[in-house]
Amino acid sequence: MGVVRQIVEKLCVIITIILVYENALVFYQYFFPYWWSHGFYRRFFFHLIIGHWLLINTIMHYYFAIAKSPGFVVELKKELSTQEELNYTKCLKCDVMRPPRAHHCKVCQKCVVRYDHHCPWINNCVGYRNHVHFILFCFFMALISAYATIVGQKQFQLVMFHDQILFGLFAPILQPEELVTTIIEHKTIGPITGVLTLFLFLTNLVAMGLVLMLTIWQISLITKGQTCVEERIDKSIVANSVQGQKQRPYDFGFKLNWARFFEVNKISELLFRLLIPFPFQPKHDGTQWISKDNKKN
Ligand SMILES: [Zn+2]
Numbered sequence: 001m002g003v004v005r006q007i008v009e010k011l012c013v014i015i016t017i018i019l020v021y022e023n024a025l026v027f028y029q030y031f032f033p034y035w036w037s038h039g040f041y042r043r044f045f046f047h048l049i050i051g052h053w054l055l056i057n058t059i060m061h062y063y064f065a066i067a068k069s070p071g072f073v074v075e076l077k078k079e080l081s082t083q084e085e086l087n088y089t090k091c092l093k094c095d096v097m098r099p100p101r102a103h104h105c106k107v108c109q110k111c112v113v114r115y116d117h118h119c120p121w122i123n124n125c126v127g128y129r130n131h132v133h134f135i136l137f138c139f140f141m142a143l144i145s146a147y148a149t150i151v152g153q154k155q156f157q158l159v160m161f162h163d164q165i166l167f168g169l170f171a172p173i174l175q176p177e178e179l180v181t182t183i184i185e186h187k188t189i190g191p192i193t194g195v196l197t198l199f200l201f202l203t204n205l206v207a208m209g210l211v212l213m214l215t216i217w218q219i220s221l222i223t224k225g226q227t228c229v230e231e232r233i234d235k236s237i238v239a240n241s242v243q244g245q246k247q248r249p250y251d252f253g254f255k256l257n258w259a260r261f262f263e264v265n266k267i268s269e270l271l272f273r274l275l276i277p278f279p280f281q282p283k284h285d286g287t288q289w290i291s292k293d294n295k296k297n
Pocket residue numbers: 091092093094095096103104105109110111
């Protein structure tokens with residue numbers, strides 16, 4: 001990886017950590033002290049539990065996505081069977097024999113099992129071994145940004161527009177009306193609070209929009225049993241073929257695609273993965289994939 005790219009990717013990681021931290025800051029700075037000191041204990045504990053559940057999941061999945069190896073082919077170090085030798089292809093760039101679904105990452109200069117893409121925001125490849133954490137990080141990041149934006153919208157509205165009604169949609173459920181009154185009465189809004197609030201609100205909004213789009217795209221790929229690379233290859237095959245038929249050799253329908261991606265058998269196991277940020281333990285080495293013609297590649 002080039003030096004410039006390394007610096008840019010490290011900066012991307014720092015920006016992501018700041019964005020996650022911002023969500024916590026909104027609560028620790030504005031809301032928790034206010035709810036506690038004014039005796040809104042039910043609201044305080046409700047947001048304490050929900051907020052920390054979102055925060056812990058976001059941080060843990062981000063950490064795992066960065067720290068876990070995506071599954072570099074060179075790490076496998078195994079003797080190939082005759083069947084595997086037939087199905088493997090040689091990568092001309094890094095000179096390894098690679099299994100089906102493995103692709104070469106131009107940034108890492110290595111082949112990765114069930115390669116999805118190289119992500120600068122985690123300074124790592126997304127492959128078979130860390131893909132679950134990557135998608136769960138995106139999901140929780142979108143969720144926590146939306147949560148902080150919705151709860152903090154009244155604060156933003158007040159500071160920036162002097163309480164003109166802009167976003168009243170979630171007002172009855174979540175907005176701390178009392179906080180607004182306190183701020184108006186005590187005129188606590190200084191220029192720093194204004195700039196900070198604007199910065200927090202807008203960056204959260206942008207992060208939420210971008211991560212939400214990425215999450216929806218990743219969800220659609222899981223549903224189709226494809227990776228980013230496979231979608232690209234499939235599109236080019238469809239564009240160049242006479243029949244224009246979709247390939248998707250690993251698409252076994254919605255339910256099975258999701259069960260295989262998360263390596264779960266029951267919906268309760270999937271819910272468990274969503275609730276608690278345990279490290280993903282792959283059930284195989286990422287070299288054997290059942291394709292539609294019913295044989296293990
Ligand atoms: Zn390679």
